Structures are given as structure tokens and as C-alpha cells.
Amino acid sequence: MKLYNTLTRTIDEVQPQHQPTVTIYTCGPTVYDYAHVGHWFNYVRMDTLVRTLKATGLQPEWVMNITDVGHLVSDADDGEDKLEKGARREGKTAWEVAEFYAKDFMDGWNQLGNLMPDHIVKATDHIAEQIELVKRLETKGYTYVIDDGVYYDTSKFEGYATFARLDLDDQQAGARVAVNQQKRNPTDFALWKRTPAGQKRDMEWDSPWGKGFPGWHIECSAMSMKYLGDTLDIHTGGIDHIPIHHTNEIAQSEAATGKRFAVMWMHSNHVMVNGDKISKSLGNGIRLQELVEKGFSPQVVRLNVLESHYRSQSQFSWDSLEAAKNRLASLYAMADLQFQAKDSTKPWLLGSTYLDDIRSALQNDLATPQALAVLSALANQSDSQLLHTHEAKHFTELLATVDELLGLNLSTRTDITSEQKQLIAKREQARTTKDWAKSDELRDTLANQGIGVRDTAHGPIWYRQ
């Protein structure tokens, strides 16, 4: 499988260190608020990566973190923890806020049909590991202590700027960040923040540097090393993480271990809403729940995600969601033919290359639009082709494999009831005797149950409306 690697800026072959295992670390949510469509685009794409790796014969070992502490609103002196801020906003404790939004996130995750990572790890469950890692960095001389905590001296890590291709000198000219005067370099970041004197946080722990909480970046390094070893095969995240979060992860991890932190970096581009970036100030962060309430199932959202490439800046719009809904409906109509297939000696499904084509599209840097084009080609096969399979079960097996790759639930649909089938048969009988009144009445009855019937050369074919 080939994947665009942010580290090399080329499309590289995925080469796991210990085949068939492939280790993947995904930067997960910070659970201080609801997830919006932009987040879900990101996670569906990560899920598609894992599905494709599986189909390639690899065994993914997948870790995703949940950030429930330490993610600051800004890096300035007065930057506060998002969780603590959320707690004040809602009159709860930071712990309650974290639990609430983590659960909401996992609900959305499951609704979208994303595969479950092997480990979902919380920052607050790994404070000891993070402290250990800071100590290692301290021993190696990469840290310094100032009033508000322990900082990483980025000037000590050679090549700090190379991953993101930053020009640190020129950046300072236009930087709007309020620089902490005690920091040695503008890019230095907190490894451990002390609870300010006289304050009491919901979340704080003892450490060699005083009571406080870990910086945001250290959690990913500590947890990925714990579960997946010093060097990851693939690290994934949003494109916005390249210049700060992932740059810092590399600096601290590689400084601590002396080894490469991740062989490949896969980044998902952002989604725009009506041409605008999704942001709090614009209030355009649409939740999954809102889409569902408007009649778009999570699978419609999923199809909408797959319709664009993960590296392009894609557009979210109600029109394109509507288009995805219609497209999914026609895929489901195709899938429902599995219940109407007539066994025959026509063996086309056995020799078809649809699955191979979908697989190779995905293996080519997750070309999901191409994969869908192949799926549409399958759906555009004539009724005759689709209905007369060698064995009906092969049709279902084909759909099941498509589902393994794309997660669209084509194979998990259920048949209509035998009563409904009888109605269809009766209508067909009425048509044979040219009893149009009766046949139309039966058609209406079926329509009321959400079932449409189309009369074809192969007899009546039902579909769900």
C-alpha cells in the first residue's frame, strides 16, 4: 500500500517494521466540547486507512488517544486548560466534562461504523508515563524550569523545524503570539505545567516539579511509546498538527529515545463549510447529531467523506450531503438485489475485478473517489447481470467485502417480509389479469410500507424508497 508521507513529502510504500503487524497512532479528540463534521471527516479517513491496511493482509495495531487534560487554549502565560474552561462553562468538574464528551465522541464513532482501535487511551490514565518521559528528557538536558513549569528547549533538538519546513526566523516577524518572556525560544513548549499558586484545579498531580498537569504534546509521545514501542509505523492526525503538535512530538520523542519516532505521517486535510473554515467564532461546527436529525444517516455522512480525497481541502455542504444521500440510496437499491437474486449458471461475479479495483484504488494513497467510481460501476450493471449470479450467496459475499473496505453497510441489510413478498406476487398476478385497479392498490399499500416496485423484463423488482 502506498501513502503520502508528510515526513518525506512523497508517496511512499507502507513498510511495517514487524510484518504483518503495522502500528498506527491516531491523534484523537480533546474532549471539552462536541465533535463536528470536520472531526468526523478526519476519523472516517483514518478508519479507511486501517481498513485498507487490513485488506492488504497486514494486522493493524491501532492506538487512539483521548486528550482529557493539558490542552491549553493558548500557549501564552494565561493560557488555560480547555477542560477546566469547559468545566466552568458547564458548572461541572473537568472530570465530568471529559467523561461526557468522550462518551459522546465514542457514540458518534460507533454510529459512523468506524472500526474500534485496539487501544483507546486517556491522557489522565498515563500521568506516570508522562512524568517518566519528562524525567528522561531532563536527564538528557533538553529541559529547563521556569516559574510556570518545565519547558522543552527546542534549540537543543537539531532539525526541529524540518518536519514542518518552518522558517523560524521569519516566523517571528508576523507572529501574534504573546511570548512568554521567560522562554528561551519562542517555539519552546511546556512539558509540565505547575498549578499556579493559590489555585486549585480539578485535575492536578504531584510531580518532581511540583503539583500540576502535563503539557499537551507529551501525552502522545508517552502513550504511543508505551503501547507501540519507540518507533511507529504510521502516525496520523489533522493537517493542523504538523507545525506544532507533531513537530513537538518528534522533538521530544526522538530526543528521549534517539530513534525515529514515526516512519510515516499521514495527515487529513481540513473540511470547509460554505467556503469557510470550521471554527467556534463562525459557529459553523455542525454536529453529527444535527445531520442525523435532518435525515442524513451516519452512512450518508460516511459516503460524503469518501467522495473526496483526504489530502484535498474538501467542502461540506447540504447539497453535497443530499447528493450523497441519493447516491447511497441507489447503492442500497443495488444491495437489495441480493435478496432477489436468482441462482443461475452465469458466473460473472466470480470473475469480476470490482473488489480488486476497489482495493487497489484504496491502496493507492487512499483514492476513495476512485473506489466509489468502481462501486458505481458495479451498481450500474444491468439487472440481468446482478440478478443472475452464479450463486446468490456470492453477491452477499461481494457486498460484505465491500463493507469491510468502505463501511457502508451494504451487506447488513435485511430482506423484506414474506407478507410483503406476497403483496408483490399478488400485484403481479393482478397485472397478468389486467386488473389495474387492484394492482395499483397493492402498489400503494407497498409504497406506504416504504417499498417501491419496478416492473422489468425480469419480473417485478422491489426497492426501498
Add this chain to the structure above:
RNA sequence: GGCGCCUUGGCGGAGCGGUUACGCAGAAGUCUGCAAAACUUUUUAGACGGGUUCGACUCCCGUAGGUGCCUCCA
């Protein structure tokens, strides 16, 4: 100020130096008891100006517009 990206038909969105992307929507036709569906066809696609080439949407240069990052962010 620095770094980067984009500009494809009504909308969404791909690949590709010469061959139909694909989907959604619209139009016409075929079929049909009527519908629906299906099928067929269809709507001057490649921001603009140059260049390279036998040939460019696809490579190069420039112009215009847009946009992302450098501040938290998927």
C-alpha cells in the same frame, strides 16, 4: 513579513500529456396499462496570458482571484 496550496461542466469531485472519471441535479428519448425504475442520449469542463510538445485540463513561466498555516484547532 515568511512558508504553502488551490482555481475542472448547474453542484460535488477524480485521474491522466493523446482514449467516458464517477456521483447528484436538469433535459430529451426508449420502454411501460399508468407510474416508477431502468436504459440511451444530452447540457460549448478545464481562471486568464504565454511557452514546451506532433499533441496539454495534465509539464514550465507569468497574471488574476481564492485560500491554508505561521495563535488553539481534525
